[in-house]
Amino acid sequence: MRPLDWVVLFAALAGIVAYGLWKGRRTRDLDDFLVADRRQPWHRVALSIMATQASAVTFLATPGQAYADGMRFLQVYLGLPVAMVILSATAVPIYRRLKVYTAYEYLEGRFDLKTRTLAALLFLALRGLSTGVSLYAPSLILSVIMGWDIRVVIFIIGGAVMLYASTGGARAVDNTNFLQFLIIMGGMVVAFLTVVRLLPPDVSFLEAAHVAGKLGRLNAVDFSFDIRNQYNFWSGLLGGCFLALAYFGTDQSQVQRYLSGQSVAQSRLGLLFNGLVKVPMQFFILFIGATVFAFYQFTQPPVFFNPVQAERARVGARGAEFRAIESDYAAAFGEKQRAARGYVEALRAGDAAGAEAAAAGLKAAQEKADGVRAGAVEVLKEFDAKPNDTNYVFLSFVTRYMPAGLVGLVLAAVFFASMSSTASEWSALAATTVVDIQRRLLKPDAAERYYFISSKLATAFWGCFAVAFAQYAGQLGSLVEAVNRLGSLFYGTLLGIFLLGFYFKRVKGTAAFLGALAGEAAVLYCFFFTSIAFLWFNVVGAAVVVLAAHALNPLTRAKPKPANS
Amino acid sequence: MTDEKRKHSQGEEPPPFGGSWRTLYAVVLLNLLAFVVLFYLFTRAFR
Numbered sequence: 051m052r053p054l055d056w057v058v059l060f061a062a063l064a065g066i067v068a069y070g071l072w073k074g075r076r077t078r079d080l081d082d083f084l085v086a087d088r089r090q091p092w093h094r095v096a097l098s099i100m101a102t103q104a105s106a107v108t109f110l111a112t113p114g115q116a117y118a119d120g121m122r123f124l125q126v127y128l129g130l131p132v133a134m135v136i137l138s139a140t141a142v143p144i145y146r147r148l149k150v151y152t153a154y155e156y157l158e159g160r161f162d163l164k165t166r167t168l169a170a171l172l173f174l175a176l177r178g179l180s181t182g183v184s185l186y187a188p189s190l191i192l193s194v195i196m197g198w199d200i201r202v203v204i205f206i207i208g209g210a211v212m213l214y215a216s217t218g219g220a221r222a223v224d225n226t227n228f229l230q231f232l233i234i235m236g237g238m239v240v241a242f243l244t245v246v247r248l249l250p251p252d253v254s255f256l257e258a259a260h261v262a263g264k265l266g267r268l269n270a271v272d273f274s275f276d277i278r279n280q281y282n283f284w285s286g287l288l289g290g291c292f293l294a295l296a297y298f299g300t301d302q303s304q305v306q307r308y309l310s311g312q313s314v315a316q317s318r319l320g321l322l323f324n325g326l327v328k329v330p331m332q333f334f335i336l337f338i339g340a341t342v343f344a345f346y347q348f349t350q351p352p353v354f355f356n357p358v359q360a361e362r363a364r365v366g367a368r369g370a371e372f373r374a375i376e377s378d379y380a381a382a383f384g385e386k387q388r389a390a391r392g393y394v395e396a397l398r399a400g401d402a403a404g405a406e407a408a409a410a411g412l413k414a415a416q417e418k419a420d421g422v423r424a425g426a427v428e429v430l431k432e433f434d435a436k437p438n439d440t441n442y443v444f445l446s447f448v449t450r451y452m453p454a455g456l457v458g459l460v461l462a463a464v465f466f467a468s469m470s471s472t473a474s475e476w477s478a479l480a481a482t483t484v485v486d487i488q489r490r491l492l493k494p495d496a497a498e499r500y501y502f503i504s505s506k507l508a509t510a511f512w513g514c515f516a517v518a519f520a521q522y523a524g525q526l527g528s529l530v531e532a533v534n535r536l537g538s539l540f541y542g543t544l545l546g547i548f549l550l551g552f553y554f555k556r557v558k559g560t561a562a563f564l565g566a567l568a569g570e571a572a573v574l575y576c577f578f579f580t581s582i583a584f585l586w587f588n589v590v591g592a593a594v595v596v597l598a599a600h601a602l603n604p605l606t607r608a609k610p611k612p613a614n615s
Numbered sequence: 616m617t618d619e620k621r622k623h624s625q626g627e628e629p630p631p632f633g634g635s636w637r638t639l640y641a642v643v644l645l646n647l648l649a650f651v652v653l654f655y656l657f658t659r660a661f662r
Contacts, residue, residue: 124654131647135640263661270654283651315628318636325643329650 051196051449051457058458062233063465066226067210073225074218080502083219084151084481086310094228095311095320098474100328101227101234102303106188106468107441109234109335114355114440116339117346120269122281126585127332129291133298134325136291138318140552141299146314151485152478153305153548160551161559163490168563169544170486173302174479176537178512181475182519187441188468189520192461194358195445201521207468208517215473216509220310220481223473227307230466235331237463241444242338244452250348257394258344264393264409265347265416267340270333280583289585296541296588300548303471303478342447347390353379353426355439355446360430368429375426382422386415476516480508538584539577542591543569549592550599557599560606565599 051059081087090098115123150156154173158166185204193200214222249258262268272282280289298304298321311317353376354360363372393408430437448460484505489496546569550557557565572594576582582590633639 128647128651131643135643139636139640259661268658268661270658271651272658273655313628315630319630319639322639322643326646329647333650333654 051461052454054454055458055461058455059462059465062459062462063206063210066230066466066469067213069229070214070218070222070226074214074222077218077221080151080498080505082221083502083505084477084485085306086219086221086224088310089312090224090310090316090320091312092316092319092323094224095308095317096323097231098224098227098310098470099298099304099307099320099324100331101231101467101470102307102474103297103328103471104231104234104467105184105471106191106464107184109238109464109467110188110191110441110444112332112335113339113342113444114442116267116336117343117443118440120267121333121336121340122269122272124270124329124332124336125272125281125283125286126290126293127329128283128286129288130294130328131325132287132291133294134321136295137299138321141548142308142317142321143314144552145305145309146311146317151306151309152302152482153300154302154482154486157547157551158490161547161562165547165559165563165566166486167491168566169300169547170482172540172544173300173482174487176540177301177303177475177479178515179519180537181472181479181512181516183523184475185468185472185516186520186523188464191441191445192464194356194442195449196461204517204520207465207472208513208520211469211473211476212510212513215476216506216513219505219509220306220477223477224307224310226473227470230470233459234463234467234470237460238335238338240456241448241452241460242334242341244456245338245341245345245447248345248349248451253348253391253394257397258341258347260397261347261390261393261412262340262344264412265343267343270336277586278581278583280585285583285585289583289589292545292588292592293538293541293585296545296592300541300544301478302482303474306478306481307474339444342443345447348387350380350383350387352446353423354430354437355442356437357442357446359433359437359439362433363426363429366429366432368432372426372429375422375429379419379422379426382415382419386412386419389415472516476509476512479512480505483508483512538587539573540570540591542573542588543595545588546592546595546599549596554596554600557603558606561599561603562595564602564606565595565597568598569593569595 077083079087112123145153145156148156148159152170154166154170157169185208186200189200189203189207192198193203196203214226246255249255259268273284274282275284276282277285279285308317308320311320352360354363360372363369364376366372389408389412393405393412396405396408427437445461445464449457452460484501488504488508489501493500543566547562547566550562550565569591573587573591576587576590630636630639633642
């Protein structure tokens with residue numbers, strides 16, 4: 051990083067904190083703090099929703115995913131627009147009519163207190179743990195790329211978010227999310243233009259794309275069906291729809307975003323805008339990764355993109371072996387580059403048979419290079435059981451090849467992506483803690499100002515918790531992975547409870563509660579004893595909750611209400 | 616909360632553009648369909 055990059059990065063960070071403090075300065079009551087006084091226009095709702103969903107790992111891992119595996123990951127998002135339509139038509143008017151602060155408040159009116167409390171506690175446990183991990187993961191990547199101590203990065207992100215989120219609440223969070231998201235997308239556009247500009251002058255963008263496509267990196271859709279594979283059209287459309295229904299319809303970090311809309315119409319438009327642009331946006335981010343892949347067909351990539359691990363391997367016990375592998379990789383790259391240029395020339399000559407032969411040679415050269423790289427990964431297992439550099443591909447490219455100033459801009463964008471999703475999570479955790487636990491169960495009769503102050507303190511508490519958890523997350527090993535998976539194990543059940551509430555009016559609270567337990571048992575069975583892809587867990591969980599609740603409902607009938615009720 | 620805000624938050628007001636909510640829902644779903652077709656053509660073109 052050059053001095054200009056540091057200036058840009060710190061100016062951006064200081065600027066966003068100042069902007070958040072300024073926007074949140076008029077936060078004076080609970081409505082303001084928890085739902086931004088329900089005065090946000092649809093475009094702020096929309097971008098805040100998108101900024102919340104897209105964490106830093108999204109912007110780091112997604113291009114890396116396209117680099118390593120192609121663009122098929124895009125299909126996970128195909129069900130999202132359908133979910134946005136369903137939620138706009140059903141959930142938004144219900145939440146808005148009831149004027150709830152949290153999604154879980156709705157469950158008490160519809161079912162009973164125990165169902166509300168179960169859902170709120172599930173959210174607090176899952177989101178509370180995952181917010182620490184979601185702070186840790188990008189901090190680890192940024193610390194490696196920038197050469198900083200990870201604790202410093204965690205404190206910068208956590209401290210910056212705490213400053214404006216705990217003072218300005220949802221108003222500050224929604225406004226900073228809006229601005230951050232614009233800067234993030236600006237950074238991604240600049241990165242894309244840079245990688246296109248850096249392609250060799252004698253190779254056109256289209257020709258480079260053909261090289262990436264021939265090596266399987268432009269595989270956006272696949273209509274074959276396999277329940278064990280989440281990266282196909284059907285899994286994405288159905289499983290992705292259920293995942294999006296669960297996330298946007300029952301996760302308070304998202305529900306809070308559209309509860310802050312000026313009206314039902316503004317909240318709906320916010321969700322629908324997300325449904326319109328999310329899929330092409332993900333396509334664009336994946337396409338950046340595929341373009342970086344094309345760039346590295348003509349410029350030699352490192353054998354392993356995590357520079358710290360690569361250096362450790364170079365000076366480690368098997369350092370000589372690793373260095374020899376690096377030399378072999380350079381030779382394999384030379385062969386591959388020649389094959390890529392041969393393929394481009396055959397394309398240019400319009401020689402179909404020659405292009406097919408050149409493509410076969412290119413694929414063989416790619417396999418050879420992949421084989422050499424696999425040897426390097428084996429050496430790295432000395433330090434890490436599962437060496438994986440996917441998340442480092444994009445930032446490694448940015449720091450090595452982008453001009454001064456733009457590196458700082460892209461790094462600021464990654465910081466912002468982490469800050470926006472973290473801020474939304476803390477704000478949602480605070481809302482649920484105060485509204486569903488403190489105000490409902492512990493201290494129901496306090497003045498509103500008491501809950502307003504409590505909400506500020508709860509935001510600060512969850513911020514401290516996340517920072518502390520993130521400090522130790524690196525030592526927790528597989529627990530981090532477990533926490534990441536935990537969400538997918540419970541979303542289906544949460545969704546099932548809300549589906550019962552929205553669409554099955556005859557189902558009573560106890561049947562819903564027991565149905566939720568049955569649904570959770572079914573998801574855990576799938577997780578431990580089958581090879582079903584995780585996207586389907588949401589479908590299984592929600593379906594079993596609905597079916598079991600219906601089966602149990604006749605056995606758990608509530609007492610008949612008085613005739614005049 | 617003002618009366619106007621309450622009215623807005625309770626009402627089933629039409630969208631500010633597009634005519635009706637059904638039209639906007641159709642736009643979102645047709646947009647998805649169009650992108651799926653484009654992605655299919657894209658995948659085929661660069662296979």
